[in-house]
Amino acid sequence: MSKSVKRVQKALGELKLDTSIRHMPDSTRTAEDAATACNCSVEQIVKSMIFEGAETGKLRLLLVSGKHTVDLARAADIFGESLIRADPRRVRSETGFAIGGVSPVGHLSETDTWMDAALLEHDRIWAAAGAPNAVFSVAPQELKDATASKIFQVG
Secondary structure (H helix, E strand, C coil): CHHHHHHHHHHHHHHCCCCCCCCCCCCCCCCHHHHHHHEEEEEEEHEEEEEEECCCCCEEEEEEEECCCCHHHHHHHHHHEEEEEHHHHHHHHCCCCCCCCCCCCCCCCCCCEEHHHHHHHHCCEEEEEECCCEEEEECHHHHHHCCCCCECCCC
């Protein structure tokens, strides 16, 4: 088990989230791949996306339903500043995760977190667990509370 997956497993336990990490035989790197592997709808997949504030440089973690795309043109209205995609090297160094395996929990440093309101419409959602084939499922309200996420409307 990789260091990243071990860190997620430890965080899940510390946060008392009722879940366990599952290693899938195929990649769960895309929302579509993850939905197929997890036998769920793409809407139940959590895309953990890291953006950087264009003015502050502050990293923001957006937990977005697999069915949605973040409209960066609306970012300033929602987040108080424009957002740009964070450099993958910075994501790796500050969160401890590589793009494609970013988990909502277990980051190396505290990250301002926002959750797509659409995720709260489901009983269970699936999120990356630190590797391109590692996932966990959780009740969305539990994940919201554990990550101290602010809610936002994507669409």
